[in-house]
Amino acid sequence: MTENLAFKTFADNSRPVCILGLGLIGGSLMRDIAAAGRSVYGWNRSTKTVEAAQAEGFDVSADLTETLRRAESDDALVVLGVPVPALGFLLEAIAQHAPSVCFTDVTSVKAEVHDLVDQYGLTERFIGGHPMAGTADSGWAVTTEGLFTGAVWVVTYDNAMELGGPEGDKSPERAAVARRWLEGWVRVVKMAQLVGADVVACRAKKHDSAVARISHLPHILAEALAIAGDNGGPLALSLAASSFRDGTRVAGTAPDLVRAMCENNREALVEALDESIALLMKARRDLVSDEHDLKALAKEGFAARSRFEARAGRTKGDHTNRPIIRVNPGAPGWINQLRSAASMGAQINIGE
Amino acid sequence: MTENLAFKTFADNSRPVCILGLGLIGGSLMRDIAAAGRSVYGWNRSTKTVEAAQAEGFDVSADLTETLRRAESDDALVVLGVPVPALGFLLEAIAQHAPSVCFTDVTSVKAEVHDLVDQYGLTERFIGGHPMAGTADSGWAVTTEGLFTGAVWVVTYDNAMELGGPEGDKSPERAAVARRWLEGWVRVVKMAQLVGADVVACRAKKHDSAVARISHLPHILAEALAIAGDNGGPLALSLAASSFRDGTRVAGTAPDLVRAMCENNREALVEALDESIALLMKARRDLVSDEHDLKALAKEGFAARSRFEARAGRTKGDHTNRPIIRVNPGAPGWINQLRSAASMGAQINIGE
Known part of the structure; x- marks a missing residue:
């Protein structure tokens, strides 16, 4: 049973998370994972940020190569915590120094990032991510625990379709690639859930x-x-x-x-x-x-805002009314489950 | 000294305020004036609102004619607490039942309201007002004390220019009209200050x-x-x-x-x-x-928002940096003081 084998691997959640780029998103993620008692370390280009994070006791380095080699050796899940213009630099380094890690990003566009990852030949190890918790502020100084509580974290599944998932007929070699990707996907979803986010899965273009x-x-x-x-x-x-x-x-x-x-x-x-x-x-x-x-505009705008409030609550922190759909990663039909969840804007639950 | 005479009258602040329309603005104003220990009463068209306000101990009636006759007899300052479409109805009633009261409004447009007031022949008793404290909510149920604290309350001075103010050469009869208007203007400004608002004076079109x-x-x-x-x-x-x-x-x-x-x-x-x-x-x-x-838009938008933040603070309740200019109502040159204050977006202070 392919899916049971896969699930067994998923349960292994002890491996670390390695965060590259410690701005508002990356830094806050580091705080939350550490607060949950899980292993996390990271890198930042600015020595000022590295020193500030180290002073607070975080395991942070300014040496990218060393950090990626460490991630490769302990099979960390790598999180790219930088904005789009800086991604190419990190993808290059991953290709060189961490040839087998699975990785995700936190940027607000997904199709262009998928394309970029493809240019570096890294698609089979990539899971697109977008935690929707940005603010107008940026930098380590504004990082905070709890940033993701109740926020939506989008996780793409384009690659599951391209890889065919463990469901498809494929060679043992391709099946291993697909299983490895699926395991990475589950790790990203679990990491998002760990820090209190609501996971919504969809394809990059829909996102x-x-x-x-x-x-x-x-x-x-x-x-x-x-x-x-x-x-x-x-x-x-x-x-x-x-x-x-x-x-x-x-x-x-x-x-x-x-x-x-x-x-x-x-x-x-x-x-x-x-x-x-x-x-x-x-x-x-x-x-x-x-x-x-102005009747038409005022009436339609009011109706639209009312639909938003019905779904998302009236003020920040309100109870949200998104449907929740349980999916079984890798099980037969799981991509249809995801598609159905995306079309209704549902958040997904993959259980423990 | 015309202005000293005027100031003496201004000091008499014991006369009541009469509020017609007890929605968010009118109702909250009533709460604040009552909380300050001043005399206030009002009218509302809906008996449900009247009963709710009475149940809280407020002096409120559903009889407009009676309320306006009372305002006329005790020289109340009348506040029109209704939206623009309902103003004509109240202006008609004021012309009929309260032939000498000064009155102000709380709507968010001023030139059109000045024109409307003029159509009813009431210009010489009107001071335009706009407390900028609306929310997306409306009705007595959402009224609250403290709504105007730190909010801007715009008061127009168009009529001072049309009446010539007490400064101009005019007949004793016209001088009395001008002095009466000026007294009303000061009462409106003091009422706004009483409830904690920052008064900005400007002409209707500029507003x-x-x-x-x-x-x-x-x-x-x-x-x-x-x-x-x-x-x-x-x-x-x-x-x-x-x-x-x-x-x-x-x-x-x-x-x-x-x-x-x-x-x-x-x-x-x-x-x-x-x-x-x-x-x-x-x-x-x-x-x-x-x-x-998108460099141009992003850069100019950021600069514009920064200028706003420099003036108004970053989040609601922050310290504001509007200049404050002292004006002496009715004194020689006071309209130039107002004009100068408006051009720099200053709030005014008329002292006690």
């Missing part, structure tokens, strides 16, 4: 299309709103209250991070942007028409 | 242009974002996190309130909307260009 709408578009609109408000001069800024404050919050994100997200998800973002431009132009026409009637 | 940018445009963008996100289906709504939550918060406002704000501030809103559409179309062009470079 990108969704986050273009609910994460990248909000950044673009926030930038435009901030500029249009600022154009009103000191009086406008003095009158600005909570609607402007909330609507522009993510415009406080470092411009390079905004660019890294949006520019790497162009296709899906342009589609979402076009929809919102069309909505705004329609609103403008309605405003200047004889009826000057 | 409307500013709030189009920092209050009405945020609502339009929030509606468009909510719809574009919802178009992504269950998966998108399940992945939506804080950037979507904050960016769509005000789409949860009752559609009629959004329409009342935006449709009554068409001209200024269309200007702000056009600017933001132009910014979004530029962003789209930049995204699909060979450089696919």
Whole structure:
């Protein structure tokens, strides 16, 4: 029974996690894994960050090669904690110094990252990840325990389909590759659950299309709103209250991070942007028409927000109403389980 | 000395406030004035609200005519606590039953309200007001003490310019009208200060242009974002996190309130909307260009948000950095003091 064999391996959760890049996501992840009593170590390019993390007792190095060799030797799950523009550098190093580790990332685009990983020939060891817990802040100084509690952590399963999963008819060699990937996938899911995140599994393209709408578009609109408000001069800024404050919050994100997200998800973002431009132009026409009637926009916007609140709760920390679907990794039909869960936006549960 | 005479009258702050309409703003104002130990009473159209307020010990009636006659007899400052579409009804009643009271409003557009007041021939007794403390909620049930603490309360001074203020050369009759208006203006400012608000004085058109940018445009963008996100289906709504939550918060406002704000501030809103559409179309062009470079938008948006944070603090409740300018109502040159304060977005202080 292939799937039972696979499950047996999954139960082995004692191997360490190795985090490369200790910014808000990577650093907070390190804090949570350590707090859970699991083995975790990492690397950061900046010696200042390394020293700060070491001073707090974390097992952190500024030597990437050494860190990757260690990960290879103890079969750590490697987490790439850097933004998209820095990924190539780490993939190169993984190819060189850690030829068998499974690894995941934490960036907010997935199709482009899958493509990049493919260029380095590392697809069979890669599981795409995206913990949706960013804030406008960045760097080790803002890392915190509990960042992922209740946050969604997206895990892609594109490679399961390409590898065929352990279900398919394949040579023993390919079956071993598929099983190794599947084991890595389960380790990523369990790590996300360990730090309190809700795991949603979907394909890279579906992820990108969704986050273009609910994460990248909000950044673009926030930038435009901030500029249009600022154009009103000191009086406008003095009158600005909570609607402007909330609507522009993510415009406080470092411009390079905004660019890294949006520019790497162009296709899906342009589609979402076009929809919102069309909505705004329609609103403008309605405003200047004889009826000057914003009824349609106000009504549809309210209904849309109500659906979001029904699913995600009204304020941060509210109870969420996402369906939960149990999947059995590697069991017959498990990819159909994932597909079905993704289509209803369900979070998945793989049990213990 | 005209101004000393005026100041003497201002000191008389014992007369009551009469609030017509006890929704979020009017009801919360009633709570705060009562909590400060001042005399306050009011009216609401809904008997359910009247009964709820009475049950809490408030002096509230469902009889508008009787309430206005009372306001006239004890020279109350009348506050119109209703949205724009309901103003005409109250102005009609004031013209009939309270022929000498001074009154103010709390709506989010000012030029259109000034025009409406003028149509009822009540300009000489009107002071425009806009406490910027709305939330997405409405009705007596959500009223609360302390709603205005630290919020901006805009008070217009258009009528001072039209009446010429006590400074101008005028007949004793016109001087009395001007002095009466000025006294009402000071009462409105002191009421706002009493409940903890920061008063910013400006002309109606300047107010409307500013709030189009920092209050009405945020609502339009929030509606468009909510719809574009919802178009992504269950998966998108399940992945939506804080950037979507904050960016769509005000789409949860009752559609009629959004329409009342935006449709009554068409001209200024269309200007702000056009600017933001132009910014979004530029962003789209930049995204699909060979450089696919969002640098300009991300950089300018970040700079704009930084200027806002420098003025208003980073999170709600932070210390604000608005300049404060002392003005002496009715004293020679006081309108120039107000003009100067408005141009730098300063809050005003009229002392005791």
